[in-house]
Amino acid sequence: MKDMITKEEMINHPVDKVWNAISKAEEISTWFIQADFKAEVGTPYTFTASEDKGCMKITGVVKEANPYTLVYTWIVENTDVETTVKWRLEAEGENTKLYLEHSGIANYPGESAVKMFESFSGGWAQCVDQLQSYLTKAIHAG
Amino acid sequence: MQDKIDKIFKAIADPTRREILHALVVASVALPITDISAKFDISRQGVTKHIRILEEAELVEITKKGRERIVFANPSSLKTVSEWLQFYEQFWDGSIKGLVDYLDNKEG
Numbered sequence: 001m002k003d004m005i006t007k008e009e010m011i012n013h014p015v016d017k018v019w020n021a022i023s024k025a026e027e028i029s030t031w032f033i034q035a036d037f038k039a040e041v042g043t044p045y046t047f048t049a050s051e052d053k054g055c056m057k058i059t060g061v062v063k064e065a066n067p068y069t070l071v072y073t074w075i076v077e078n079t080d081v082e083t084t085v086k087w088r089l090e091a092e093g094e095n096t097k098l099y100l101e102h103s104g105i106a107n108y109p110g111e112s113a114v115k116m117f118e119s120f121s122g123g124w125a126q127c128v129d130q131l132q133s134y135l136t137k138a139i140h141a142g
Numbered sequence: 143m144q145d146k147i148d149k150i151f152k153a154i155a156d157p158t159r160r161e162i163l164h165a166l167v168v169a170s171v172a173l174p175i176t177d178i179s180a181k182f183d184i185s186r187q188g189v190t191k192h193i194r195i196l197e198e199a200e201l202v203e204i205t206k207k208g209r210e211r212i213v214f215a216n217p218s219s220l221k222t223v224s225e226w227l228q229f230y231e232q233f234w235d236g237s238i239k240g241l242v243d244y245l246d247n248k249e250g
Contacts, residue, residue, distance in 0.1 A: 005230050005231055007235070009242065011241075011242055012246075013245045013246075017245060018245065021241060021248075022241070027244075031243070031244035032237060105226050105230060106226075
Protein backbone atom coordinates (compact mmCIF):
# COMPACT_ATOMS: atom_id res chain seq x y z
CA MET A 1 0.00 0.00 0.00
CA LYS A 2 1.36 3.39 -0.93
CA ASP A 3 0.48 6.93 -0.09
CA MET A 4 2.13 8.66 -3.02
CA ILE A 5 1.90 8.89 -6.78
CA THR A 6 5.04 9.53 -8.77
CA LYS A 7 5.30 10.29 -12.46
CA GLU A 8 8.31 10.73 -14.69
CA GLU A 9 8.25 12.15 -18.19
CA MET A 10 10.94 13.10 -20.69
CA ILE A 11 9.79 16.28 -22.41
CA ASN A 12 11.36 17.48 -25.66
CA HIS A 13 11.48 21.12 -24.61
CA PRO A 14 14.06 23.20 -22.72
CA VAL A 15 13.80 23.35 -18.94
CA ASP A 16 12.93 27.07 -18.74
CA LYS A 17 10.00 26.65 -21.09
CA VAL A 18 8.63 23.77 -19.00
CA TRP A 19 9.26 25.73 -15.78
CA ASN A 20 7.21 28.67 -17.06
CA ALA A 21 4.39 26.33 -18.06
CA ILE A 22 4.10 24.86 -14.55
CA SER A 23 4.76 28.02 -12.53
CA LYS A 24 3.09 30.94 -14.33
CA ALA A 25 -0.63 31.47 -13.72
CA GLU A 26 -1.39 32.37 -17.33
CA GLU A 27 0.21 29.20 -18.65
CA ILE A 28 -1.19 26.93 -15.91
CA SER A 29 -4.64 28.31 -16.77
CA THR A 30 -4.12 27.37 -20.40
CA TRP A 31 -3.08 23.72 -20.16
CA PHE A 32 -4.13 22.67 -16.65
CA ILE A 33 -6.74 24.52 -14.66
CA GLN A 34 -7.89 28.13 -14.16
CA ALA A 35 -5.21 29.39 -11.79
CA ASP A 36 -4.86 32.28 -9.38
CA PHE A 37 -1.30 31.39 -8.63
CA LYS A 38 2.04 32.99 -7.82
CA ALA A 39 5.18 30.88 -7.52
CA GLU A 40 6.33 32.54 -4.30
CA VAL A 41 6.89 30.69 -1.04
CA GLY A 42 4.06 31.22 1.47
CA THR A 43 1.59 32.48 -1.12
CA PRO A 44 -1.89 30.91 -1.12
CA TYR A 45 -3.31 29.92 -4.47
CA THR A 46 -6.64 28.83 -5.93
CA PHE A 47 -7.26 26.53 -8.86
CA THR A 48 -10.82 26.76 -10.15
CA ALA A 49 -12.38 24.51 -12.71
CA SER A 50 -15.67 25.76 -14.16
CA GLU A 51 -18.42 25.16 -11.60
CA ASP A 52 -21.16 24.55 -14.15
CA LYS A 53 -19.25 21.48 -15.26
CA GLY A 54 -19.31 20.12 -11.74
CA CYS A 55 -15.61 20.61 -11.25
CA MET A 56 -13.84 21.29 -8.00
CA LYS A 57 -11.93 24.11 -6.46
CA ILE A 58 -8.45 23.38 -5.19
CA THR A 59 -6.56 25.56 -2.76
CA GLY A 60 -3.16 25.45 -1.13
CA VAL A 61 0.00 27.32 -0.29
CA VAL A 62 3.28 27.43 -2.19
CA LYS A 63 5.94 25.70 -0.10
CA GLU A 64 8.91 25.80 -2.43
CA ALA A 65 9.50 27.69 -5.66
CA ASN A 66 13.10 27.66 -6.82
CA PRO A 67 13.90 26.80 -10.39
CA TYR A 68 13.39 23.96 -10.94
CA THR A 69 11.46 22.69 -7.95
CA LEU A 70 7.87 23.72 -7.23
CA VAL A 71 5.98 22.40 -4.21
CA TYR A 72 2.47 23.32 -3.13
CA THR A 73 -0.15 21.88 -0.81
CA TRP A 74 -3.28 20.61 -2.54
CA ILE A 75 -6.64 20.72 -0.77
CA VAL A 76 -9.75 19.78 -2.69
CA GLU A 77 -12.82 21.81 -1.75
CA ASN A 78 -15.04 20.10 0.85
CA THR A 79 -12.43 17.53 1.82
CA ASP A 80 -10.23 19.41 4.34
CA VAL A 81 -7.53 16.90 3.46
CA GLU A 82 -4.09 18.34 2.80
CA THR A 83 -1.99 16.58 0.21
CA THR A 84 1.22 17.82 -1.41
CA VAL A 85 2.18 18.21 -5.05
CA LYS A 86 5.83 18.47 -6.01
CA TRP A 87 7.14 19.24 -9.49
CA ARG A 88 10.84 18.86 -10.17
CA LEU A 89 12.60 19.51 -13.47
CA GLU A 90 16.05 18.47 -14.61
CA ALA A 91 17.67 19.83 -17.74
CA GLU A 92 19.02 17.16 -20.04
CA GLY A 93 20.59 19.11 -22.88
CA GLU A 94 17.73 20.72 -24.78
CA ASN A 95 15.24 18.38 -23.12
CA THR A 96 13.70 18.22 -19.66
CA LYS A 97 13.13 15.36 -17.29
CA LEU A 98 9.95 16.02 -15.32
CA TYR A 99 9.28 14.39 -11.97
CA LEU A 100 5.91 14.74 -10.27
CA GLU A 101 5.06 13.57 -6.76
CA HIS A 102 1.62 13.74 -5.19
CA SER A 103 1.83 12.62 -1.56
CA GLY A 104 -0.54 12.36 1.40
CA ILE A 105 -3.29 10.65 -0.57
CA ALA A 106 -3.87 8.15 2.25
CA ASN A 107 -5.07 11.11 4.33
CA TYR A 108 -8.40 11.01 2.55
CA PRO A 109 -11.02 9.55 4.89
CA GLY A 110 -11.99 6.04 3.95
CA GLU A 111 -15.74 6.41 4.49
CA SER A 112 -16.34 9.17 2.01
CA ALA A 113 -13.64 8.23 -0.51
CA VAL A 114 -15.93 6.25 -2.77
CA LYS A 115 -18.50 9.03 -2.94
CA MET A 116 -15.90 11.72 -3.47
CA PHE A 117 -14.19 9.63 -6.08
CA GLU A 118 -17.36 9.22 -8.10
CA SER A 119 -18.40 12.86 -8.19
CA PHE A 120 -14.86 14.12 -8.55
CA SER A 121 -13.94 11.71 -11.30
CA GLY A 122 -16.88 12.75 -13.48
CA GLY A 123 -16.04 16.40 -12.94
CA TRP A 124 -12.45 16.00 -13.95
CA ALA A 125 -13.25 14.00 -17.05
CA GLN A 126 -15.41 16.89 -18.21
CA CYS A 127 -12.67 19.38 -17.41
CA VAL A 128 -10.13 17.43 -19.39
CA ASP A 129 -12.48 17.27 -22.37
CA GLN A 130 -13.01 20.98 -22.11
CA LEU A 131 -9.28 21.62 -22.00
CA GLN A 132 -8.66 19.44 -25.02
CA SER A 133 -11.26 21.23 -27.10
CA TYR A 134 -9.86 24.56 -25.96
CA LEU A 135 -6.37 23.54 -27.00
CA THR A 136 -7.59 22.26 -30.34
CA LYS A 137 -9.35 25.57 -31.00
CA ALA A 138 -6.34 27.57 -29.86
CA ILE A 139 -4.06 25.65 -32.19
CA HIS A 140 -6.32 26.05 -35.21
CA ALA A 141 -6.92 29.71 -34.44
CA GLY A 142 -3.22 30.39 -34.08
CA MET B 143 -10.18 9.68 10.21
CA GLN B 144 -6.42 10.01 10.02
CA ASP B 145 -6.27 7.65 12.95
CA LYS B 146 -8.16 5.03 11.00
CA ILE B 147 -5.87 5.30 7.98
CA ASP B 148 -2.84 5.04 10.27
CA LYS B 149 -4.28 1.84 11.69
CA ILE B 150 -4.79 0.39 8.23
CA PHE B 151 -1.22 1.18 7.25
CA LYS B 152 0.09 -0.27 10.49
CA ALA B 153 -1.99 -3.40 9.98
CA ILE B 154 -0.80 -4.10 6.46
CA ALA B 155 2.83 -3.14 7.08
CA ASP B 156 3.49 -6.64 8.43
CA PRO B 157 3.88 -9.45 5.85
CA THR B 158 2.25 -12.09 8.07
CA ARG B 159 -0.83 -9.92 8.53
CA ARG B 160 -0.99 -9.26 4.80
CA GLU B 161 -0.93 -13.04 4.24
CA ILE B 162 -3.62 -13.66 6.83
CA LEU B 163 -5.83 -10.97 5.30
CA HIS B 164 -5.13 -12.30 1.82
CA ALA B 165 -6.07 -15.82 2.91
CA LEU B 166 -9.33 -14.58 4.37
CA VAL B 167 -10.20 -12.54 1.28
CA VAL B 168 -9.28 -15.30 -1.17
CA ALA B 169 -11.08 -17.95 0.85
CA SER B 170 -14.10 -15.63 1.08
CA VAL B 171 -15.11 -17.52 4.17
CA ALA B 172 -14.76 -17.03 7.85
CA LEU B 173 -11.93 -18.96 9.47
CA PRO B 174 -11.60 -19.97 13.10
CA ILE B 175 -8.48 -18.63 14.79
CA THR B 176 -7.39 -22.24 15.34
CA ASP B 177 -7.34 -22.85 11.57
CA ILE B 178 -5.40 -19.66 10.87
CA SER B 179 -2.90 -20.65 13.51
CA ALA B 180 -2.43 -24.09 11.89
CA LYS B 181 -2.26 -22.67 8.35
CA PHE B 182 0.46 -20.16 9.16
CA ASP B 183 2.30 -22.33 11.63
CA ILE B 184 2.36 -19.67 14.30
CA SER B 185 1.15 -19.85 17.86
CA ARG B 186 -2.46 -19.18 18.68
CA GLN B 187 -1.25 -16.30 20.79
CA GLY B 188 0.69 -14.86 17.84
CA VAL B 189 -2.30 -15.15 15.53
CA THR B 190 -4.55 -13.52 18.13
CA LYS B 191 -2.20 -10.56 18.29
CA HIS B 192 -2.14 -10.14 14.50
CA ILE B 193 -5.91 -10.51 14.28
CA ARG B 194 -6.41 -7.87 16.95
CA ILE B 195 -4.36 -5.36 14.93
CA LEU B 196 -6.35 -6.20 11.79
CA GLU B 197 -9.55 -5.80 13.76
CA GLU B 198 -8.51 -2.39 15.09
CA ALA B 199 -8.04 -1.30 11.47
CA GLU B 200 -11.52 -2.66 10.70
CA LEU B 201 -10.05 -5.00 8.10
CA VAL B 202 -11.49 -8.05 9.83
CA GLU B 203 -14.40 -8.75 12.12
CA ILE B 204 -14.59 -11.39 14.81
CA THR B 205 -17.58 -13.32 16.05
CA LYS B 206 -17.79 -15.93 18.75
CA LYS B 207 -19.21 -19.36 18.07
CA GLY B 208 -19.22 -21.41 21.19
CA ARG B 209 -15.68 -21.28 22.51
CA GLU B 210 -14.20 -20.64 19.08
CA ARG B 211 -13.58 -17.20 17.62
CA ILE B 212 -14.26 -16.84 13.91
CA VAL B 213 -12.59 -14.23 11.71
CA PHE B 214 -14.18 -12.56 8.65
CA ALA B 215 -12.41 -10.32 6.14
CA ASN B 216 -13.70 -6.77 5.70
CA PRO B 217 -11.36 -5.32 3.06
CA SER B 218 -13.58 -2.36 2.09
CA SER B 219 -11.37 0.02 4.08
CA LEU B 220 -8.46 -0.87 1.83
CA LYS B 221 -10.51 -0.45 -1.30
CA THR B 222 -11.44 3.13 -0.54
CA VAL B 223 -7.83 4.21 -0.10
CA SER B 224 -6.75 2.62 -3.37
CA GLU B 225 -9.57 4.30 -5.27
CA TRP B 226 -8.14 7.71 -4.47
CA LEU B 227 -4.75 6.54 -5.66
CA GLN B 228 -6.27 5.18 -8.84
CA PHE B 229 -8.11 8.41 -9.48
CA TYR B 230 -5.00 10.55 -9.05
CA GLU B 231 -2.92 8.17 -11.20
CA GLN B 232 -5.28 8.86 -14.09
CA PHE B 233 -5.59 12.52 -13.26
CA TRP B 234 -1.83 13.14 -13.37
CA ASP B 235 -1.31 11.02 -16.47
CA GLY B 236 -3.91 13.15 -18.23
CA SER B 237 -2.46 16.39 -16.88
CA ILE B 238 1.09 15.60 -17.94
CA LYS B 239 -0.18 14.69 -21.38
CA GLY B 240 -1.96 18.06 -21.46
CA LEU B 241 1.29 19.81 -20.48
CA VAL B 242 3.25 18.07 -23.23
CA ASP B 243 0.61 18.87 -25.86
CA TYR B 244 0.60 22.48 -24.74
CA LEU B 245 4.38 22.76 -24.97
CA ASP B 246 4.46 21.03 -28.36
CA ASN B 247 2.04 23.59 -29.73
CA LYS B 248 3.52 26.66 -28.11
CA GLU B 249 5.95 28.86 -29.96
CA GLY B 250 9.37 29.56 -28.54
